[in-house]
Amino acid sequence: MTETEGFALERLLRPRSIAIVGISSEPGSIGGAMLANLERFGYGGDIHLVSRNRDRIGERACVPAIDDLPVGIDAAVLAVPGAAVNDAVAACVRRGIGAAVVCAAGFAETGAAGRAAQEELAHMARAGGLALCGPNCLGLVNFTDGVPLTYEPVVPLPQRGVPAVGIVGQSGAMVASLRIALLAKGLAISQSISTGNEAVLGCEDFLSILVEDARTRVLVMFAEQIRQPRRFLAIASRAREVRKPIVLMHPGRSRRARASASSHTGALAGDYAVMETMISDRAVILVNTIEELIDTAEILARFPAPVAGAAVITNSGAFKGFALDFCEAVGLDLPQLQAATQDALRNVLPAFAPIDNPLDTTGQTIKAPEIFTGAARHLLADPGVGSLVVAVVPGDARQAMAKVKALMPPLAAATKPVAVAVMGDEVPLPPEFITTFRSNGIPFFRSPERALRAMAHATAYGTKLAAAPAAAAQPAPSKLQLDRVGVYPEYEGKALMAALGIATPRGALAKDGADAQCIATEIGYPVVLKAQSPALAHKSEAGGVIVGIADRDALAAAWDRLHRNIAAAHPSLALDGVLVETMAEPGVEFVVGGRRDPDWGPVVISGLGGIWVEVLGDVHLMPADLDAARVARELARLKGVSLLRGTRGQPPGDIDALVHAITQIGALLRAHPEIVEIDVNPLVVYPEGVLALDVLLVTRG
Secondary structure: OOHHHHHHHHHHHOOOEEEEEOOOOOOOOHHHHHHHHHHHOOOOOEEEEEOOOOOEEOOEEEEOOHHHOOOOOOEEEEOOOHHHHHHHHHHHHHOOOOEEEEOOOOOHHHOHHHHHHHHHHHHHHHHOOOEEEOOOOOEEEEOOOOEEEEOOOOOOOOOOOOOEEEEEEOOHHHHHHHHHHHHHOOOEEEEEEEOOOOOOOOHHHHHHHHHHOOOEEEEEEEOOOOOOHHHHHHHHHHHHHOOOOEEEEOOOOOHHHHHHHHHHHOOOOOOHHHHHHHHHOOOOEEEOOHHHHHHHHHHHHHOOOOOOOEEEEEOOHHHHHHHHHHHHHHOOOOOOOOHHHHHHHHOOOOOOOOOOOOEEOOHHHHOOOHHHHHHHHHHHHOOOOOEEEEEEOOOOHHHHHHHHHHHHHHHHOOOOOEEEEEOOOOOOOOHHHHHHHHHOOOOEEOOHHHHHHHHHHHHHHHHHHHOOOOOOOOOOOOOOOOOOOEEEOHHHHHHHHHHOOOOOOOEEEEOOHHHHHHHHHHHOOOEEEEEEOOOOOOOHHHOOEEEEEOOHHHHHHHHHHHHHHHHHHOOOOOOOEEEEEEOOOOOEEEEEEEEEEOOOEEEEEEEEOOOHHHHOOOEEEEEOOOOHHHHHHHHOOOHHHHHHHOOOOOOOOOHHHHHHHHHHHHHHHHHOOOEEEEEEEEEEEOOOOEEEOOEEEEEOO
16 A cells, blocks of 8 residues: 555545535435434534535535535545446546545446446545545444444444454445444444445555554454455465454355355456465465354453463363264363362362363362362463363353352453353243453354354464474576476476476487387386376376386387377377386375466475376365475375375385475466466375476466
8 A cells, every 4th residue: 555545545534524425314215314313423524515416414614516525525425326336536636635535336246347337436535646445335433532434323432542443345244244243242343334336446455554553452354356366375374473463254166155245346256276375374364154253352352362272161061072072073272271270170170070171170160169169260271271161051040140240250361362161052041141251352163163163263363373384485596498388288378397306207309200119219118108288287187197007019009009099089189209118106196286376376286196086086285385394294184194104014205305396386477477287296205205207287377
């Protein structure tokens, strides 16, 4: 964001003067609702009203047109129909207005004609230096400074100086829903911003402000599309640096969800898996449900992020087994308790109670609820415990409040994240049961699953923050000569691998049968023949690969058969030649490759290769700039990595060589933006070294 753009955005978020264009006194009108909000908030700046058919609204005078407004108003709210928006924006530019909110729909979300109108709108706004929010948006509310630029009825919030949550999203209804949900949990809100179709200003613009906002502790984002991925990653890196979590929900895993986003906000969906890979590396918390979005934000708004696993207290022995399974499924570690903690707990719990994590306080808590007090205090004191979740069956009203009384002292004093959850779904609870916890800043949940999922996200975030800074990634290789545009034949791709220090089978390109015989004699039998042409990316399907050739006679027969196969499959195809190579020894087949996403940039991929890549799908995406240590950690997440550790008497594979190949391919992608895709499949891993058996490389002009 330039200095000029930042100033214009500041005029939108903290305007000293506001114009409402299209004001009406009719009940339910957008302009009237905007004015009511400003008056309800006691907005102290100048308010100007524009109406074609009213001289006054209440005690406030109106002017008939935007051109009659004073020059240099900070922000205008355009409460006009879609057909009148472009003329209104042009008038705002003429009067030197700094920013505008456009609520009207009927633009890019409706199709080609609407997209053209939106592009014209965006061009006018940018050319005129107008910071435009929308169209098709609900507007925004700056609760910290008391500026409501929305037609949704809102009320000012008490500014108690407590850390707050900032909310950004394209959907106005979703932003509003998140806001009321977080408020219901007793949290403060700093900003609530709906960006709509994002003709000019997008989520990234507002995030860049909120990351630096002293009052905003957590950023909540619901994005149907991230339109500026590279900028988003830079903002996420800054958020990680200042330890300000971004909790993101991004629909788009399914084809139908991507189509829905397009029809809703004019979004053109990108590749979800690539997005997930890139943002995870910046410690963005990507959640799967709206509940997780709300719950994770609450925990991180109230507590520092935990850097160790959770302890669980329950008064249900059956829940203990469930929690072990559930926490493993959501990735929440339940650490073993330290010996001192176990000794302390034995002095609190009945003699027959097993001391473990999860901790079952047993039915004795009905008669002795103070067991909860000691158990919670000792678990929170354990250095290996990062957080505490209390999941209880509340019992009747008397028993429920006895649990509250017992739990409040240790939970209210906790500096680690804590949460209370009840079993029994919508079981009736005394009103003060929930309010006591929430008024003391203790997150309360109607189901243990919600509490445990949220704590898992918070812990994963804290673990990433606590990780040692990554070492420098593999340096990008010197610029290699890439002369082709499009698909490279395998022999050229393998020459590139050799330049990177990744071994390939011995062999050479043969132009005729005599060449093939000479090459085979030099490298030794058995050999493989592979047809080579930029137009033949899939050789096997065309009969262009023949393996296990044992001698000169077999080679001559194979040479003729290969050419007959290619002629039948592709009659007009001219080959560059035929690659003659030694037969590789069996090993563990991996796939290593990379692709350049047009929005997010380069990523690398690795997993079980050969036929298994399609059968098992055991592959993992990684950013292209990971250093060797982090690549090794990512590989450890693959199920197939166990094959490299030695199974059933087989020697372990050379993981270091595999890591080296991955980092080299990542460096190649970073050094050569013209590379669109590279695929080494299989890359055979041996006890010593690796061998690239096939290489596909695709470049763009």
